[in-house]
Amino acid sequence: MSQQSQEQPQAGVGATLLEKIKSATQFKTGLGLLGIIVVLSLSSEYFLTVTNLFNIVTQTSINALLAFGMTFVILSGGIDLSVGSVMAVASAVTAGLLTSGMNMVIAIIGGLIAGTGLGLFNGLVISRLAMPAFIVTLAMKSIARGLTLIYTDGRPISGFNDAFQFLGGGKVGPIPVPVIILVIVLTICYIVLKKTPFGRYVYAIGGSEEAAELSGIKTKVIKTTVFAISGFMASLSGIVLASRLNSAQPTAGTGYELDAIAAVVLGGTSLTGGRGGITGTLIGALIMGVINNGLNLLNVSSFYQLVAKGTVILLAIYLDRRSKQAA
Amino acid sequence: MFKKKSLILSLAFLLVLTLSVNAGAFWIFGDDDGQEKEKLTVGFAVSTQNNPFFVDMKKGAEKRAEEMGVELMVADAQNDAAKQLNSIQDLLVKQIDVLVINPVNGDAIAPAVKSANDQGVPVITVDRSASDGKVVTHIASDNVKGGEMAAEYMAKQLGEEGKVVELAGIPGTSAARDRGEGFNNGIEQYDEISVIARQPAGFDRAKGMTVMENILQAHQEIDAVFAHNDSMALGAVEALKSAGRLDSTLVVGFDAIDDALTAIKDGEMNATIAQQPSLMGEMAIEKAQTIANDKDLKDYYPAKLKLITKDNVQ
Known part of the structure; x- marks a missing residue:
């Protein structure tokens, strides 16, 4: 049911393929991304180079991973404000295990468990105690940051082995490893959301939780799982970040939840849930990455960059709203 | 649906490709060769x-x-x-x-x-x-030199004789080590000046005050205080004030934080060393x-x- 509305809100029976494409939200954001790319290519000779394009995707990967998890949450009608802090927990735990001489795989699994556990806790409190996601994850944002500072004693944990550094800083041929991770995770998320009953339930709950409940979907389980996924993605993102920096910073990820939410919304996913998708989120994250990178290349002061970023988000939401009203 | 998406993707890819080829040609034949570089x-x-x-x-x-x-x-x-x-x-x-x-x-x-x-x-x-x-190279403040400058200023103000107190920073930090080293090197040049107390106070204002209170109890004659940072110096100022001995004591800090600058303007502190x-x-x-x-x-x-x-x- 809501599967219909997520992609082609007005595609009638007789609609041509072209019309269908035009109506896809992803197409519009994709066009926006291309527009920005064209402008930047014309303004900076350094923008459209292979190195720089790989730079952009690598830089985007951290936010994109967070935003993928956030997409699940927002599609189900929730929000997760704790991802920035959860990623710091995961990177600190992994870094701590690594520097205490633990095997790399165990260290990574340890970090993933820690972050996923916090996400699961979010989900359980939200679904079982019927508390608003906004408040629960806001509290978790503070708790997880505190836990990170306690665990690290406020100091960065640094100096990992080469194998671990490969995760965030290595390359396979010309392709940076974070880009490969990004593509793999994107594919999995796409399949889960579009091809599995679980994915359909997430959309259904976001469309109308009551209706989903009535049609026999175990909404509490699905909602809990969605937050656990977000915790898992945040952990993955934090671990890649620690590897890139060769250091787990106790303040890592501060404010990143807003960038992740912005990427999801820019990608055309409705903040009220039920409509949108993972490819849109990737495009949204790329738009933000491209803008950051482009403004750096154009030597624009960071103060203006913040204003520019906010303006783009506002503009995107406005255009999205307008096109929906027109439809 | 799958077809649609792949079509969009290939269209996007094509567009990017076209752009890069065009842009590449532009760079090669463009006129930005030479002089700017x-x-x-x-x-x-x-x-x-x-x-x-x-x-x-x-x-x-x-x-x-x-x-x-x-x-x-x-x-x-x-x-x-x-x-x-x-x-x-x-x-x-x-x-x-x-x-x-x-x-x-x-x-x-x-x-x-x-x-x-x-x-x-x-x-x-x-x-x-x-x-x-x-x-290739590292540029940073010369904390040793800063300590020496504090000692020199103090000696001049005291007429090259007197009893001074040193409030040290957190032991082991480079700032505490270097500032202390410079200060003591500087003071050693003057035979008539002696450091009568040297206590760590953790770069902290409250600790600076307590430590200074204790030192004031133990020593009736103190002419000057050098603190490894302004927070401790301001703590010492509070202790000196409540003991009524601020007017007779020279206070020198380090860092030039805003509170210290105000204290210097108000005549409560005498000097601080500013990084540039x-x-x-x-x-x-x-x-x-x-x-x-x-x-x-x-x-x-x-x-x-x-x-x-x-x-x-x-």
Whole structure:
């Protein structure tokens, strides 16, 4: 049911393929991304180079991973404000295990468990105690940051082995490893959301939780799982970040939840849930990455960059709203 | 649905491809060959612009770059180590000649320094050093010299004789070590001046006060106090005030924080040693030019400090 509305809100029976494409939200954001790319290519000779394009995707990967998890949450009608802090927990735990001489795989699994556990806790409190996601994850944002500072004693944990550094800083041929991770995770998320009953339930709950409940979907389980996924993605993102920096910073990820939410919304996913998708989120994250990178290349002061970023988000939401009203 | 998406993707890919070919041709046949490249291009990755210290550092660099005809590109990391790595990658894409880094964190900056090394771009660090990677030179305040300056000022004010107290910072920190070393070297030059008490007070205002209270109990005659930072000096001022001995005691701090400057204006503190971030920025640009001229550099260049008293406080 809501599967219909997520992609082609007005595609009638007789609609041509072209019309269908035009109506896809992803197409519009994709066009926006291309527009920005064209402008930047014309303004900076350094923008459209292979190195720089790989730079952009690598830089985007951290936010994109967070935003993928956030997409699940927002599609189900929730929000997760704790991802920035959860990623710091995961990177600190992994870094701590690594520097205490633990095997790399165990260290990574340890970090993933820690972050996923916090996400699961979010989900359980939200679904079982019927508390608003906004408040629960806001509290978790503070708790997880505190836990990170306690665990690290406020100091960065640094100096990992080469194998671990490969995760965030290595390359396979010309392709940076974070880009490969990004593509793999994107594919999995796409399949889960579009091809599995679980994915359909997430959309259904976001469309109308009551209706989903009535049609026999175990909404509490699905909602809990969605937050656990977000915790898992945040952990993955934090671990890649620690590897890139060769250091787990106790303040890592501060404010990143807003960038992740912005990427999801820019990608055309409705903040009220039920409509949108993972490819849109990737495009949204790329738009933000491209803008950051482009403004750096154009030597624009960071103060203006913040204003520019906010303006783009506002503009995107406005255009999205307008096109929906027109439809 | 799957078809639609792949169509969009291939369209997008095609467009990007066309663009890159066009753009490539534009660069090859464009008229930007030669002359512009003569100008030295320096990338400056600053840790934050949300703190006056680093704003001054950036302004110093910008001023000197303009005077010397150096093209300067500044990237602000907003105190985020990940953001700093990203913006340094962006600077490297622009084929800068020299990279100046004021790291957010010495450990987390190492991958960025290494990627600059890989591309053969020489790196200068300012204020904080990098834990790994090849750095040509490091520019930071000369804390030893600052300690000496404090001792010299004190000796002059005391007429080269008297009893002084030293409030030390956290043992083991480089600031405490260097400032203490400089101060004691300076005081040793004067036979009639003796350090009668030397106590750590953790760079903390409250601790500075308690420690000073205890010292005041033990010593009836104290002519001057040197604290390794302004917070401890201000704590000592409180202790001296309640003991009624502030007027007869000289207080010298370090760092020139706003509260200390106010205290100097109000006559409660006598002096403080200020770092000169703007000078550090200027020096970074000068050293970048030296590198470009293929001249040798030392590993470390100390940035001069400045004595601030009632006469020059702003």
